[in-house]
Amino acid sequence: MLMVMFRQVVKPIVALFSQVKIGLTLCIVLFSSPLWAELTIEISESYDNAIPIAIVPFGFEAAVSPSVSEKNSPPLSQVQAQVPLDLAQVISADLRRSGQFKPLLPSAMPNHPHDLEQVVFRQWRPLDIDNMLIGKVVDQGNGFYQVNMRFMDVLRKKQVLGKRWNQVPKENLRQIAHQISDLIYEELTGIRGAFNTQIAYVTMRKKGKKRHYTLEVADSDGFNAQAILKSTQPIMSPSWSPDGKKLAYVSFENGRSEVFIQSLDGVYREKVAGFKGINGAPAWSPDGKKLAVTLSKDGSADIYIMDVQTKKLKRLTRKWSIETEAIWAPNGQSLFFNSDRRGQPQVFQVFLDTLEVRRVTFEGKYNANPEISPDGRYLAMVHGQGGFNIGLLDLYTNEFDVLTDTFLDESPSFAPNGEMILYAMNRNGKGQLAVVAIDGNTSQILKVKNGEVREPSWGPFLTQ
């Protein structure tokens, strides 16, 4: 019970003591470092009535260079003729992952048009599809590409979306593909897509007796994983700055919990809280100017607000009990946090103007690690009732639902469009990540080879 109640706070400390004698290894990974452990995604559940859609493989036009006409240069043009990235595949995977779409296999398509005039709608009607995406990538030379896309309404026989990107470097083509997914998703659902976003998480691999912790950032589909920080000591609680350029996290690299802020490119890194006792659970304010942290420097763990610029602290709670895991309401005027002041962890809300505190959760005996949806409507949390699952409280209606049926769930994190929740869970004794739709209708699992993955955090929308 003690473990259960205090696990969010005590666990790091336990970890600290168990690892204190092992020599510290720390490596800050710069942006240019090679791809790290790739997450693989497995869709476990999807909507019954996912909608068929055709994402036609993109056409490719090689660069027309003067050398093409020369007879002695076919090998070069052959190399250039290679499609650098199958955008259609990335987009199909995105849409499939949402659980709401059922992309047609390219082999089931009558043909692969990539221009408007090549589309014969009546050929597509029997396939029971409403929409199709066609496009092409044009090699503009020097590793830059032009991407064209057209989103067609097969039933009404017209184009509903069309966009062109110019001078896209090869490594950004994936991002373009996610952007196209976002456009399609928004067109069909009315909700902004969150495919072109990133997630942060911590992997742990055992090498002999040593544990290797890595803080990683990847695209929302698990690709493009990049290590931000490597350590033989635990790394915890990554938190995205609202601009998506920095992460605040807890590192035990110095034998105790300390809060750091680091830019994704690794250029900037700063320890912002290294007080005696616990320094944990950082959370950015919506304007990015403040950081809520849990500190026990004045006795028991309490919530403090730190000015990121000046590092000045303001104590928000004053209790003998443990107050931790603060998050900001989207309007920045209040914070939700976890407190065991009533004997068991429950979620409370504190208003910054009056410091008035009210209890928010009443369902069950254990509600911790709160996370609020971007629109401020839903509060996700770790809900303990027999096991630990992700619970969702509708703050408008006060309806409470348990969304997951996985094991030892923790660290819920909303997608920036509020449609999905990324969380950590345990399967076969291994930590893995999972995504669940807020209506519980679809879920997927993200895992790494030969290791465990924990502490996920879904990043904000990337400005396009």
Added chain:
Amino acid sequence: MVGFIVKHPVAVFLSVLLHVILIVLLVFKWSDTETTVKVAIQGEEKPVPAQAGEIKQIEPLQTFAVDATMVQEKLQKIKAQEEARKLEQQMLEAKTAQERQRLRALQKRQKMEQEKAEKARKLAAQQRAKTEAERRKTELERQKTEEAKRLAKLEKQKAESERIKAKEAKQAAALAEQERLKALEKAKKAEQIRLEEEKRKLALEKENAKKAKENEALKRAQEKARAAAILQRQLDEEAAAQRVAKKRKQMLSLRETYISAISAKVRDNWRTPARISPKAQCDLRITQTPKGNVTSVKILNCNEFATKQFKEAAEKAVYRSEPIPAPPVKELFERVITFEFKP
């Protein structure tokens, strides 16, 4: 005499009345003598003025008493006076006794006289009554005879008038009889004519009736035929109307089935990845070709819950429903169909 009475009844009556009044007055006068006697009796009580003179004598004594100053003298005087008075009294008493005696005698004499007068008067009255009765008797008799005479005259007059009346009646009866006979004759004649007329009429009527009957029969037959025709026509019309109504009803119900089939197909083809409010609702106006191909879809009258995604999904559902279900009968086909849609 009776004739006179009859001739002057008012004068006779007035004379009779005068006589009666005279008689009454006579009787009254007689009784008046009686009252006169009574008055005389009252006039006999005349000693009252003598008493008054006695009182007058006392009055000077009182005056004297007021004037006396010399008591002795006076006492003497009074004594003497007293004595004188006593003497006087005695004399007076003797005088009054005498007077009384005289009065008593007078009274006695008066009484006797009175009785005598009474007797005489009674006698006279008796005498007078007797004569009066006799007179009255004769008068009555006279009257009686007069009355009898008058009655006889009246009788005579009556008989005369009756005789005249009877004569007149006889004449009238004769006349009436004559008249009656005449009338009878006339009536007889009239009756004859009437009978003849009747006969004629009857014959005519008979003929007429016969004719009417024939006519009636004809008419009835015609009427019957016409009624039958009308009935038939009505029946035909009704049947036709019923057929039309039935057909209309059938068509309406078929149309309902048709529209609901379309609506059901569209609903079957409804799908969207978007989160749609269950309250969302729009009218869909579909324009189709006879083969059921959609040429246009209009989304109309949407409520506040209908988002852009709802509208587009509804439109797509219509296209996906191609071909639009055909109507159960050809004539029900509608190129433009509008229906309410909610998923």
